Amino acid sequence: MRYSLQVQYIGKNYAGSQIQFENGEEIETPTIQGELEKAFRKLKIGQQTENKKRQFKTVFSGRTDRGVNAIGQVIHFDTDEPIVASKFVYQMNEILPNDISVSDLQLVNSNFHAQKSAISRYYRYVFVNRKYKNAYDGDLMLIKFDVDIERMNKALSYLLGEHDFSSFKNSGTLNPSKVCIIEKAECHRLGDRVMINIVGNRFLYNMVRTIVGTLLEIEGHGLAPEHMKEVLEACDRTKAGQTVSPYGLTLMKVGYAPQIIEAQ
Numbered sequence: 001m002r003y004s005l006q007v008q009y010i011g012k013n014y015a016g017s018q019i020q021f022e023n024g025e026e027i028e029t030p031t032i033q034g035e036l037e038k039a040f041r042k043l044k045i046g047q048q049t050e051n052k053k054r055q056f057k058t059v060f061s062g063r064t065d066r067g068v069n070a071i072g073q074v075i076h077f078d079t080d081e082p083i084v085a086s087k088f089v090y091q092m093n094e095i096l097p098n099d100i101s102v103s104d105l106q107l108v109n110s111n112f113h114a115q116k117s118a119i120s121r122y123y124r125y126v127f128v129n130r131k132y133k134n135a136y137d138g139d140l141m142l143i144k145f146d147v148d149i150e151r152m153n154k155a156l157s158y159l160l161g162e163h164d165f166s167s168f169k170n171s172g173t174l175n176p177s178k179v180c181i182i183e184k185a186e187c188h189r190l191g192d193r194v195m196i197n198i199v200g201n202r203f204l205y206n207m208v209r210t211i212v213g214t215l216l217e218i219e220g221h222g223l224a225p226e227h228m229k230e231v232l233e234a235c236d237r238t239k240a241g242q243t244v245s246p247y248g249l250t251l252m253k254v255g256y257a258p259q260i261i262e263a264q
Contacts, residue, residue, distance in 0.1 A: 001078065004076045007075055008070060009073070013030065015030060018031060035096060039096050046078075059076050059114045061074040083105065119256060119257055124197050125244075127141040127212075129189070141245045143216060147216075156196070156198075165204055167236055167237055168237070170205050178204060180203060209243045210241065
């Protein structure tokens with residue numbers, strides 16, 4: 001049986017979502033996957049092999065980097081035994097660290113794949129826009145110069161549609177394909193916080209954080225919003241802005257077609 005599970009986490013204490021390896025050996029560093037799989041072992045979740053051992057693997061919808069948060073991360077896993085959702089979610093949340101939680105366990109189609117079946121991913125980046133810091137800002141980035149939401153939305157509009165996003169990728173991108181489809185790119189202000197929402201079918205390594213860095217370069221240097229279009233069309237990372245701090249970035253939701261999720 002295959003199940004999907006939503007995962008929420010604060011990323012600042014972890015070296016990213018995925019267990020990391022070096023020369024084929026697992027690196028002993030805290031990760032979201034590592035904490036989840038420790039909890040799975042305690043609950044004896046997984047599939048029994050011929051030698052009576054439990055084998056299990058969690059598959060994530062996508063990798064998030066050190067410091068990045070998630071509200072709607074999705075994983076899938078396989079197990080021999082049916083699971084009572086309410087009991088499982090309660091037990092997992094009792095075992096997991098306070099900065100990781102799970103919800104919405106679902107029995108899914110055996111063909112469902114958390115990463116490959118995803119058709120959209122929604123990220124939000126938040127920063128503080130005021131002249132002075134506040135102790136309650138936490139880890140959010142403070143931008144002291146005034147930003148113009150209308151200008152920022154104009155700049156973001158040039159990202160809509162299907163494009164080569166090479167200008168916004170960092171060198172760690174393993175997938176050779178640089179083409180993404182952006183369905184939504186907009187920002188709004190809530191008090192002194194600015195929220196940038198981007199939805200696409202896929203994202204390159206550090207792509208959202210580099211888009212935000214380019215937006216801030218446009219605003220900080222008084223460039224025309226059309227500069228975003230010029231950067232996009234250049235397909236040259238040196239033309240874009242800096243990759244900003246990961247702490248304001250959150251994976252909000254992963255979208256799937258209903259027929260892929262529903263168990264047969």
